[in-house]
Amino acid sequence: MYDVVLLTLGSERDAPGGCGSGGACCGAGPASAKPAEELCETPRVPVLACADALTTRGARVEMVTARSDAEIDGVLARLDGPPRPDDLTWPDADVKTRLVVATASDAQLRAVLRRLVRRYAPPPSRRPADLAANRTVPDLPPVGLLPLDPAHSGTHRDLAAQLGLPRDPAAVAAAVLDGTPRRLDLLRNDGGSVTLDGALLGAADDEGRPLHWRGRVEVDDTVLSTGDDPLLACAIGNAGGYARLADVALLTAPDPADGLVEVAVAVPVVARSRWGGRRVRLEIRRTRGRAVAVVPREGGVPFLDDGSAGELSRKRSWWTEPGAWAVWTA
Structure with a gap:
């Protein structure tokens, strides 16, 4: 039978890698009257229920709450394979320890995947012959995903909902013990992080109206914007969480x-009618590729990346790692 580690990240204040502002790590909003620590304790009910379901099936279960990168790394070390002749740290393809990540947000899952990449990605100077030509990381160990919001209220569908993964703790336990890995693409970027769902670049004013910004956006050899056009938004999608801007399909x-x-x-375009009137329409330019680069022209551009907020002030490139990570599915 398997050893199963149920990993929960600590409060937003202590969360490694940054999980966004406003209590994003624990599902708390800025208007919440409860302190983050209290909100972070509440979701442990599904963690306990999942642990009970796993134990009933004979699994040896350990629950770990990590509040630092080092504590996450201590859990991930259990997924290491045997020593290699090249001394690289490599995941065990036949590991008997299975990992379940309890997440209150996609940003928390991203924090764990970022540490997996950091642990197993070899330096370019030591690239092994058994690493796929289109990858910079080996096949990362599959993870079980336990959403801490079973109902998932809200307008943004998290990654578990998009992938059709179970949210019930008992169903998650069954997937981890009896299911199969579903391999998924991973976006790495030159800022040292990863993206599982997607990123949305742009901002809005106090009344919710998108603000114009300028930047060069290039996908492989296709240029979507030279930096001369005013942009309302740029969506970078691995999955579909940032596929829409209000009522517009990006x-x-x-x-x-x-x-x-x-x-x-999304580019606003002014069109003139035959009677001399003017109206603004939204032009959507889109394409697909292996890599994308965004270069802001002026100032910083606010963005959300897997729910984590930031500001892009210099060139950032994302590239695809096909099938690099995996989730346990029924």
């Missing part, structure tokens, strides 16, 4: 397992 059919990233920019 991405058409992002597929997290097709080896490609879908990118779209």
Whole structure:
């Protein structure tokens, strides 16, 4: 039978890698009257239920709450394979320890995957012959995903909902013990992080109206914006969480397992009527490819990447790692 580690990340204040502002790590919003620590304790109910379901099936279960990168790394070390002649740290393809990540947000799952990549990605100077030509990381160990919000209220569908993964703790336990790995693409970027779902670049004013910004957006050899056009948004999609901007479809059919990233920019275009009137329409330019680069022209551009907020002030490139990570599915 398997050893199963149920990993929960600590409060937003202590969460490694940054999980966004406003209590994003624990599902708390800025308007919440409860302190983050209290909200972070509440979701442990599904963790305990999942642990009970696993134990009933004979699994040896350990529950770990990590509040630092080092504590996450201590859990991930249990997935290491035997020593290699090249001394690289490599995942065990036949590991008997299975990992379940309890997540209150996609940003928390991203924090764990970022540490997996950091652990197993070999330096370019030591690239082994058994690493696929289109990858910079080996096949990462599959993870079980336990959403801490079973109902998942809200307008943004998290990655578990998009992938059709179970949310009930008992169903998650069954997938981890009896299921099969479903391999998915991973986006790495030159800032040292990863993207599982997608990123949305742009900002809005206090009344929710998108603000114009300028930047060069290039996907492989296709230029979506030279930096001269005003942009309202740029969507970078591995999955479909950022496929829409209000009522406008930015991405058409992002597929997290097709080896490609879908990118779209929204450009306001002024059109004149035959009677001399003017109206603004939104032009959506989109394409697919293996890599995308965004270069802001002026100032910083706010963005959300797997739910984590930031500001892009210099060139950032994302590239696809086909089938690099995996989730346990029934």
